[in-house]
Each structure stands twice: as structure tokens, then as C-alpha cells.
Amino acid sequence: MRAVVLRGETLGVEDVAEPEPGLGQVLLETIACGICGSDLHCARHARTFTETARATGMTIFDFDPDRPLVMGHEFSGRLIGAGPDVDLAALGVDLGDAVVAHPVVRTTDGMRSVGYSNAHPGGYAQRLVVDATGVLRVPDGCDPVHAALTEPLAVGLHAVNATSAERRGSAIVIGCGPVGLAVVAALRLRGVPLVVAADFSPTRRRLAAELGAHVVVDPADGDAVTAWRDHGGRGPAVLVEAVGVPGMIDRLVRSAPRRSEITVAGVCMETDRFEPLIAISKELSIRFVLGWSPAEFAASLEGIATGMIDVAPLITGTVDLHGTPGAFTTLDRPDDHAKILVRPNGA
Amino acid sequence: MRAVVLRGETLGVEDVAEPEPGLGQVLLETIACGICGSDLHCARHARTFTETARATGMTIFDFDPDRPLVMGHEFSGRLIGAGPDVDLAALGVDLGDAVVAHPVVRTTDGMRSVGYSNAHPGGYAQRLVVDATGVLRVPDGCDPVHAALTEPLAVGLHAVNATSAERRGSAIVIGCGPVGLAVVAALRLRGVPLVVAADFSPTRRRLAAELGAHVVVDPADGDAVTAWRDHGGRGPAVLVEAVGVPGMIDRLVRSAPRRSEITVAGVCMETDRFEPLIAISKELSIRFVLGWSPAEFAASLEGIATGMIDVAPLITGTVDLHGTPGAFTTLDRPDDHAKILVRPNGA
Numbered sequence: 001m002r003a004v005v006l007r008g009e010t011l012g013v014e015d016v017a018e019p020e021p022g023l024g025q026v027l028l029e030t031i032a033c034g035i036c037g038s039d040l041h042c043a044r045h046a047r048t049f050t051e052t053a054r055a056t057g058m059t060i061f062d063f064d065p066d067r068p069l070v071m072g073h074e075f076s077g078r079l080i081g082a083g084p085d086v087d088l089a090a091l092g093v094d095l096g097d098a099v100v101a102h103p104v105v106r107t108t109d110g111m112r113s114v115g116y117s118n119a120h121p122g123g124y125a126q127r128l129v130v131d132a133t134g135v136l137r138v139p140d141g142c143d144p145v146h147a148a149l150t151e152p153l154a155v156g157l158h159a160v161n162a163t164s165a166e167r168r169g170s171a172i173v174i175g176c177g178p179v180g181l182a183v184v185a186a187l188r189l190r191g192v193p194l195v196v197a198a199d200f201s202p203t204r205r206r207l208a209a210e211l212g213a214h215v216v217v218d219p220a221d222g223d224a225v226t227a228w229r230d231h232g233g234r235g236p237a238v239l240v241e242a243v244g245v246p247g248m249i250d251r252l253v254r255s256a257p258r259r260s261e262i263t264v265a266g267v268c269m270e271t272d273r274f275e276p277l278i279a280i281s282k283e284l285s286i287r288f289v290l291g292w293s294p295a296e297f298a299a300s301l302e303g304i305a306t307g308m309i310d311v312a313p314l315i316t317g318t319v320d321l322h323g324t325p326g327a328f329t330t331l332d333r334p335d336d337h338a339k340i341l342v343r344p345n346g347a
Numbered sequence: 348m349r350a351v352v353l354r355g356e357t358l359g360v361e362d363v364a365e366p367e368p369g370l371g372q373v374l375l376e377t378i379a380c381g382i383c384g385s386d387l388h389c390a391r392h393a394r395t396f397t398e399t400a401r402a403t404g405m406t407i408f409d410f411d412p413d414r415p416l417v418m419g420h421e422f423s424g425r426l427i428g429a430g431p432d433v434d435l436a437a438l439g440v441d442l443g444d445a446v447v448a449h450p451v452v453r454t455t456d457g458m459r460s461v462g463y464s465n466a467h468p469g470g471y472a473q474r475l476v477v478d479a480t481g482v483l484r485v486p487d488g489c490d491p492v493h494a495a496l497t498e499p500l501a502v503g504l505h506a507v508n509a510t511s512a513e514r515r516g517s518a519i520v521i522g523c524g525p526v527g528l529a530v531v532a533a534l535r536l537r538g539v540p541l542v543v544a545a546d547f548s549p550t551r552r553r554l555a556a557e558l559g560a561h562v563v564v565d566p567a568d569g570d571a572v573t574a575w576r577d578h579g580g581r582g583p584a585v586l587v588e589a590v591g592v593p594g595m596i597d598r599l600v601r602s603a604p605r606r607s608e609i610t611v612a613g614v615c616m617e618t619d620r621f622e623p624l625i626a627i628s629k630e631l632s633i634r635f636v637l638g639w640s641p642a643e644f645a646a647s648l649e650g651i652a653t654g655m656i657d658v659a660p661l662i663t664g665t666v667d668l669h670g671t672p673g674a675f676t677t678l679d680r681p682d683d684h685a686k687i688l689v690r691p692n693g694a
Contacts, residue, residue: 056628057605249623258404268623276596276615276635281403285634288626 002344003125004324006043006069011325016070019121019129021083024106026132028077031098032148032341033123035324037178037244039071040331041269042116048269049116060104061116072123072342073103073115076138076148086132093137098144100301102134102294103151123148124324126344136298142305148341149311154292154300156182159265160190161296162289163238170194171238172224173213174252176204178314178339179265180242181211185309188212189299194231198224201335203316210313225255236260249286250274258282265289314338320346349691350472351671353390353416358672363417366468366476368430371453373479375424378445379495379688380470382671384525384591386418387678388616389463395616396463407451408463419470419689420450420462423485423495433479440484445491447648449481449641450498470495471671473691483645489652495688496658501639501647503529506612507537508643509636510585517541518585519571520560521599523551525661525686526612527589528558532656535559536646541578545571548682550663557660572602583607596633597621605629612636661685667693 005014021027042049046065053061063069079097082088093099103114103122114130115122122128138147160183165171171187173180176199187195188211197213199205205216217227228237236259241248244266252262253274264286279286292300303309317340319327327340352361368374389396393412400408410416426435426444435441450461450469461477462469469475485494507530512518518539520530523546534542535558544560546552552563564574575584583606588595591613599609600621609631626633639647650656664687666674674687 052624052628056625058628264623264627267627271620272623273618273620276611276619277399278403279635280611280614280637281399281405283635283637285632287632288623288630290627290630 001126002321003070003121004321004342006046006071009044011043011328013321016121016125019127021081021086021129023083023085024132025083025129026079026086026101026135027081027127027129028075028099028101029080029127030123030125030344031076031078032145032343033072034074034148034152035327035331035340035342036074036152038267040328042071043328045269060111060113063116063118067118069116069118070121070125071115072125073113074148074151075103075123075128076100076144076150077128079135080127082132091132091135093135098138098147099135100138100147100150101130101136102297103130104134105129105131124321124342124344134294136301138301139305145341146304146311147301149304149314149339150297150301152178152339153182153185153304153309153311154297155179155265156184156186157189157296157300158292159183159240159263159289160186162287163240163263164261165192165238166190168236168238170228170233171196171240172228173197173208173240173242174224174248175199175241175243175266176201176208177242177334179244180240181207181314181338183240183242183265184208184213185211189303189308194228194233196224196228196231196233203336204338207313207338211310223255225257239263240265242266244268246270246272253279253284256282256284260284262286263289315341317341318343318347320344348473349668350417350468351668351689353393353418356391358390358675360668363468363472366474368428368433368476370430370432371479372430372476373426373433373482374428374474374476375422375446375448376427376474377470377472377691378423378425379492379690380419381421381495381499381686381688382674382678383421383499385614387675389418390675392616407458407460410463410465414465416463416465417468417472418462419472420460421495421498422450422470422475423447423491423497424475426482427474429479438479438482440482445485445494446482447485447494447497448477448483449644450477451481452476452478471668471689471691481641483648485648486652492688493651493658494648496651496661496686497644497648499525499686500529500532500651500656500658501644502526502612503531503533504536504643504647505639506530506587506610506636507533509634510587510610511608512539512585513537515583515585517543517575517580518587519575520544520555520587520589521571521595522546522588522590522613523548523555524589524681527587528554528661528685530587530589530612531555531560532558536650536655541575541580543571543575543578543580550683551685554660554685558657570602572604586610587612589613591615593617593619600626600631603629603631607631609633610636662688664688665690665694667691
């Protein structure tokens with residue numbers, strides 16, 4: 001089959017071995033696969049990526065950066081095969097169904113990430129194998145291409161579930177890249193009555209508004225906390241950091257009202273600095289989040305299928321396998337993009 | 348009256364004006380006043396202290412570092428006077444009672460800290476004025492000298508109340524200075540079944556054990572998280588940082604188990620660094636705490652009075668006003684000390 005293969009820092013389309021579903025596994029034909037910020041990072045810094053994964057005990061992301069890698073963990077697909085022991089009926093799916101799936105496989109060495117494993121190609125390939133237990137049928141009437149957004153939107157839902165946004169009735173989202181936009185969508189899914197979103201990019205601010213942000217702020221014009229106050233925000237604030245560059249936590253610590261909570265959903269890969277005394281003086285709390293639970297993954301698909309989350313505005317581009325390396329370059333300056341989908345088997 | 352006055356970086360005993368209780372205020376004759384780490388810091392870096400207070404909106408600590416200052420906010424005293432409108436009976440106290448009090452006065456400019464205000468001398472003076480509403484009678488049978496520990500123990504209780512230690516059934520306290528020891532005492536007051544405390548000083552480890560730590564660890568010998576696991580600790584941990592120097596948060600982020608919570612009670616006055624990616628990978632939460640609530644202040648006095656907290660081991664020295672500057676020097680190398688009390692009117 002054809003796949004986009006990462007060798008060193010170079011992406012190229014190659015023929016790779018057809019995956020075979022083993023015990024407990026199913027085979028999917030990829031419908032669509034989103035390009036994630038982690039993939040962009042991995043394409044540039046694969047060694048750092050695996051070293052950090054090892055250092056923090058995340059063996060699920062352990063791969064050999066000197067060997068070829070097929071990334072892609074935000075996918076939907078058509079169920080076209082299953083391991084000999086898999087009872088599809090018991091899983092509520094059937095051959096031919098459009099499905100989404102947790103991007104993981106169970107191995108004798110433990111769980112491995114599909115898309116960050118040399119042995120388990122991800123969604124930048126025509127077909128892929130995943131663990132059968134993480135497969136969910138895409139409900140009738142839901143576009144399977146839209147369903148590829150299940151994973152990134154689950155990340156947003158997971159971040160929101162870690163906050164007090166529902167109880168407090170408002171939230172401030174800093175950064176409207178794919179993570180920030182997923183957070184905005186999840187806040188609206190949860191019915192939070194005041195969502196303020198900030199980004200320097202007009203395109204991204206427009207996307208945030210389309211996904212349901214009540215107030216959008218250009219940080220060049222003013223502070224998001226001030227805008228929140230101007231729209232009735234009072235007392236401690238719920239802030240979500242979705243930029244992921246050094247200095248952002250410090251900025252939020254400085255701008256947050258007393259007793260605010262800062263949920264860090266942006267993945268900052270470098271050493272960061274801040275002033276503990278300011279955080280102490282304000283009695284802030286900072287919560288770091290990653291990933292999602294199976295329940296959040298399912299709730300995300302449900303939100304897309306019911307139309308509670310309108311994912312269409314998030315999809316700002318679609319490419320085939322040959323267009324994928326170029327899409328990575330485009331996303332290095334992502335101001336006008338949210339999610340670009342790869343369609344390895346064509347539209 | 349006599350008081351220890353801070354001028355620049357120099358402490359000396361001087362005659363200062365007798366304080367007079369105004370509307371809503373009471374006059375105390377100081378029985379005992381603890382020397383706090385914040386006082387040590389203020390004596391060295393008064394300008395930074397006030398600048399930070401201003402920058403973080405803590406106007407309660409706003410004073411002029413170029414004018415004389417009488418510190419001391421951890422005091423007990425004898426009630427010897429009251430403003431003309433104060434109804435002592437309604438407050439449950441009478442002239443002659445031993446009392447403790449919130450170290451604050453209400454002014455036309457808002458609340459001011461007694462002990463960090465040029466106009467309102469603290470407990471390093473023979474007499475002081477406080478707001479009447481924060482006064483609590485020291486219960487019969489409770490040594491009023493011990494009651495001077497109410498404020499610092501309330502700080503420990505406030506930190507513990509911010510944690511999940513009761514629900515999780517264990518906690519790890521890093522640093523056994525006065526703050527860490529107060530946290531240990533509060534954890535025992537709350538009945539937490541496994542308290543692990545770490546400090547390089549053998550004296551402080553002994554004090555932690557006397558206050559109820561089940562396990563004490565010398566960081567030179569091994570890691571506190573490992574010791575916690577060796578004593579049955581499982582899953583996410585409740586860690587309390589009570590050292591307050593740069594690098595401690597980073598160390599705890601690295602050693603904490605997944606999904607642990609780190610409560611920062613140590614006051615780090617410098618820029619700090621850490622690796623967000625490790626905190627993200629482990630989904631840690633970091634909560635910064637300061638001070639106490641009136642309920643926690645009252646619960647702290649109650650804990651001392653009932654003997655649930657045995658404060659005697661915490662008092663490692665007592666000085667008069669003339670001995671106070673020397674006590675500040677001693678506490679700059681505090682390895683063998685917890686709390687030194689100042690007794691401005693003699694024992």
C-alpha cells in the first residue's frame with residue numbers, strides 16, 4: 001500500500017507492507033486523517049520526541065527515530081477486516097462500517113500508539129490496524145470525513161472536563177489553533193455561557209466565533225482577561241492555555257485574577273520560566289492535561305454526529321498522500337489554517 | 348513603648364509611639380510573637396517585598412521601605428484596651444483575656460497588615476492594635492505562649508485543605524521548616540493515615556516525627572516518593588512543596604507519579620524554571636497557596652488548645668526584644684531551628 005513515510009526529517013510517499021490484523025485487532029481502510037501539531041513536531045524533532053516520551057514513562061510513544069515511521073492518529077476509516085478472534089457483533093460494528101478508533105494497538109510489550117510506532121503505521125497510509133476494543137461506529141447521517149475530528153475534539157473535551165468552566169459559567173481560551181478551537185467547541189458542547197477566545201490570526205478568531213466563542217480578542221488590541229471582565233466575567237477565571245510556547249504560562253500567571261485556574265492544553269516542548277511568587281500571591285492553580293479518556297472519545301464522536309459540534313469550519317484543507325509533505329510545510333506557518341485532512345484513498 | 352524596628356536592613360531596639368485603639372480596634376499587650384520566614388525575607392529585601400506586593404495587587408502588604416517598620420504577625424497577647432465603639436462581650440472576650448488575632452487593621456485605604464505597615468506596629472513591640480473582629484480568646488488551659496503558633500499553623504492547615512490528602516489517605520511533605528512542619532501537624536490534625544516528610548536536617552526530621560510524620564526521609568539518602576511507595580503509597584500522590592527555592596517545583600514535577608497534585612506552600616522569591624512537557628505528560632496539577640481563612644485560623648487555635656497539635660516541639664528558641672536581631676541572624680542558617688518566639692514584655 002501507499003503511505004507517507006518519515007525518514008529523518010523528510011516526508012515522502014512510498015510503498016510499505018500491507019498491515020494484517022492480528023488477534024484482537026481490526027483492519028481499516030483510511031477515510032481521512034488529520035495532521036496534528038504533534039506530527040509537525042515529530043517530523044522536525046523525532047529524536048527529542050521519543051527521548052521525552054521515554055523520560056516521562058510514556059512507552060506508548062516509544063519508537064526508533066532512525067527507522068521509517070508512518071504517522072497519523074486522528075483518523076476515520078472503513079472496517080475491512082478483523083483478527084480471527086474478533087467478535088464484531090459484540091463490538092457493535094460490521095464489515096463495511098465507517099468507524100473511528102483509539103489510535104492504539106496492544107502488543108506483548110504493552111500498548112503502542114498507532115502513528116508513533118515503527119511497526120504500526122498510522123492514518124497517513126491507505127490502511128491501518130488498530131485494537132478492536134477502541135472501535136466506534138460512525139452513526140448514520142454523520143459524514144465519516146467529519147468523524148476524523150473525533151480525536152482532536154476529544155482532546156478539547158478532556159481539557160474542558162478538567163476545568164471548572166461549567167460551574168463558573170465562563171472560560172477564556174488563549175490560542176485558537178486546533179487545540180484551542182477544540183476547547184472552544186467543547187466549551188459550547190458543555191453549554192458554558194461565556195467563552196472568550198484570543199488569537200493573533202483573524203482567520204482563527206473567525207473560526208473560534210463559528211465554533212461558538214461569544215467574544216474573540218486580538219491580543220494585539222487588548223488583554224483577554226479584560227475582555228472577559230468587560231463581558232461580565234467576575235471573580236476567579238477559568239483560563240485554558242492552548243498556545244504551547246515558552247512564556248505563555250508566565251503571561252497567564254500575571255494576567256489571571258486571584259484564585260483563577262489555568263489549564264495547560266498547549267504542549268510546550270521547551271524549558272519554561274515563571275514567577276512562583278505571583279502564582280502564590282494569587283493562589284492560582286495550574287493543571288496540565290493530555291489526551292482523553294475512552295468516554296471523552298465517545299462523547300466527542302457523539303457531539304460531531306448530533307451536530308452539537310459543527311466541525312466543518314475546522315477543516316481548512318484536504319490533501320492526498322502526495323500533498324501531505326506540502327501540507328506539513330503549510331502548517332509550519334499555520335495562521336490561516338486549523339485542520340488539514342489527509343485522504344490516502346482519495347476523496 | 349519598646350520595639351524592634353527595621354530601618355533599611357538593620358534591626359534595632361527603639362522607643363516608638365504607644366499605639367491607641369481606634370474605632371473597631373483593640374489594644375493587646377504582646378505575650379509572644381513568632382519570627383516568620385517572610386520577616387527574614389523582608390528584613391533583607393524590603394523593597395522587593397513591597398514591589399511584589401504591589402505588582403500582585405496585595406495592597407495589604409503595601410508599606411514604605413524607606414520608613415521604619417515594626418514587624419511581627421504571629422502573636423498572642425493580653426487584651427488591655429478597646430476602641431470606644433467596641434462591644435467586647437459581643438466578641439466573646441474581656442479585658443485581661445489572653446487572645447490571638449488576625450494580624451490586620453481596617454483603614455480608610457482598605458485592610459493593612461499588622462507587622463507589614465509603617466503605621467501599624469506588629470508583635471515585635473510591647474503593645475499592638477488590631478481589628479476587633481479578628482480577635483479570639485485563648486481557651487482556658489491553653490498556654491498563651493503556645494497560642495502564638497496559631498497563625499503559622501493556620502498556614503499549614505490552609506495548605507492541607509487545598510489538597511486531596513484526606514481523600515487519598517497520604518501526603519508527602521518536602522521541607523520541614525516552619526511551613527513544612529505546620530503542614531505535617533495539619534495533616535495529622537486531619538487524620539491523614541500516611542504522612543511522609545523529607546528534610547536534610549536531622550533536627551527538622553526529628554521535629555517532623557514528633558509532630559506526627561509517620562515516615563521521615565533524608566533526601567541525601569533517597570527520594571521521598573520512593574519512601575512513600577515503600578510504605579504503601581500507590582497511584583497519584585499528594586505532594587506539598589515547603590522549601591521555596593528555585594528548582595524545587597521542577598524536582599517535584601520530575602519525581603511525582605502520574606496525575607499527582609503538587610501544592611506549593613513554600614514561598615520562592617525568584618524566577619523559577621520547569622519542563623512543561625513532563626508536567627503535561629503526567630497530567631500533574633500544581634496549586635499555589637498562601638495565608639488562611641478565618642475558619643482555618645480558628646481551627647488552628649482549637650487544634651492547639653485541645654492538644655491535637657502539640658506545638659511545644661516547634662518552639663526551638665525564645666528571645667526578648669534585644670535578642671531579636673540575633674535571632675534573625677540565627678535563622679539565616681535555620682537547620683536546627685523551627686520557630687523562635689519574641690517575648691517583648693519578658694517571660
